[in-house]
Amino acid sequence: MSAAIAAPKLVRVYVWEWPVRITHWLIATSIILCSATGLYLGNPFLIVTGPAGAHFVMGWAKVIHFYGAIVFALSVLSRIVWMFIGNTYARWDKFLPIPKKRRAGFMPTLYFYTFRLRKPPGFVGHNPVAGATYTLVFCLLLAMIVTGVAIYSGSAAVGSVLHPFRFLIPLVGGLQTARWIHHVVMWLLLGFLVHHVYSAVLMSQVEGNGTLESIFSGYKFVPPEDLVYSGYRFVDRNDVP
């Protein structure tokens, strides 16, 4: 117990810029808000008695859902725009395992997750597996926006900006199918949420680099060589500090 562990020399890196952090939290909050209200919209379980005019339970659930949806859609779209103007960690190419470095780091990262490696390759931002997962997640987020806009447009007033989006209705297979997709994708996103929180805690623990805190502060603490050779850190079973 007395053997002192030499603190590894780490550098503080600004990874997540403020637009990334803000959109992250807006997307997270709006998903939770819209899922909570959406579960009620799909199955209104509260019992309301008395004159109809005295209550507006479903009405409020819809209002919250719609405002949550506006925040959600704008945040997702802003984040996608930021993929093209943000820093290197925010860029679109971090989401697709296409660049050579990221292809090379993909399998080792997967080996780490499946316990075949002690430590993951040192990627400072998203690791290649996480990046690819987020690509799928962004597809789900876009599916949510498209089906949601289609459903809303069906009842939007003629003057509403969403009314012209009725053209989406046949493209998503009709409104009832759009509802079904919207509902199924909600569960997929909730499943992802569980996975995401867990992975963040795991990475924070194993890498000891402040992953969990970084989404608040923007900063990670990484070995200096990761910064230079991001994704190239040589790892094997004995490579334990």
Next chain:
Amino acid sequence: MSDLQGSWLERELESHGVSRREFLQFCAAMTSVLALPDSLAAAVAQAVERTPKPILVWLEFQDCAGNTESFLRASRPTAAEIVLDTLSVDYHETIMAAAGHQAEAALTKTVAEKSGGYIAVVEGSIPTAAGGAYCTIGGRAAIDIAREVCGKAAATIAIGTCAAFGGLPAASPNPTGALGVADAVPGLKNLINLPACPANVENLTALVVYYLAFKRLPPLDAYHRPLFAYGKAIHDNCERRAHFDAGQYVEQWGDEGHRTGYCLYKMGCKGPVTYQNCPNVRWNGGTNWPIGCGHPCIGCAEPDFWDKMTPFYRHLPGIPGFGIGTTVDQVGVGAVIAVGAAFAGHGVISMIRRRSDIERMQRGPQPAGPAAGTPPDETGGAKGGRS
């Protein structure tokens, strides 16, 4: 009233004992179904009575004659009967006196002589499998008849969901390869879909009146449905909507809420995803309509309704492969719990490994392989990662 003199309509009205007042009332009613301003009612009346008697041929293919029933019971304004009855119906298998070759001859004659001048109404879907053998009339396949008759018509009205979208015969697995008119005879000009099972005769009447009055088709939506009848979701005009917004739902057939007239959303009502003016024009001469008498909307006017709107008494279909009766929510909760359990397991293993790592660390450095941070060459990064 001199402008009435000599018009076909005036003679018909007179012979049926319908007053001009009733006729004007009918025109006002139609103006409102068409969602036109009241001030246009007089113009509509004038246009209708000055228009020459339109010729109509009614084709029945894979159908149940439900739309014919609807057509024959145009019950509300007697004047509607006049307008519909006095459409010169040159061919209609169910109601025409002629039969067999005589009947077919009438059709051939109209198509040949009045080419481009008649309205074709199609009821029922058109089978395309087995070379169209599933539905033939006088030895001709439905698809051939439709191609010729609709192709030469001034306008085609696909009445009912079967003619509009394929309907019940086209439901999975669609053994006869049934299609709606738009798909079976692509490229038809002036095609109007009047879906619903059956279509509401008020909308057919209004459509005919519009056509007589304005000599063109009303504005249509992406599915070729007239906006005056299919522009709004049932849900947005429903008389139970206040209960929907309040959060008051029928939970069970015959419960307190059902008797009070609460919203049928939880009984699987498809009003929010179905477009038609049922709440406004209602059925059987405005007597009532399904939701009005306590039954949820089944979405009969929507494309693929038999496949997509089922199960009728549930909000959403389940997920294929998870068994009938399993809801998306049940599968969803199960999936989220499974993800949680999987990661909890992963977490336990990670913790154990981490502990052993720390112990190993405390025992002192190992004779290790390449040191951390050694930049490998371009290809070495991944390979070096294997344990």
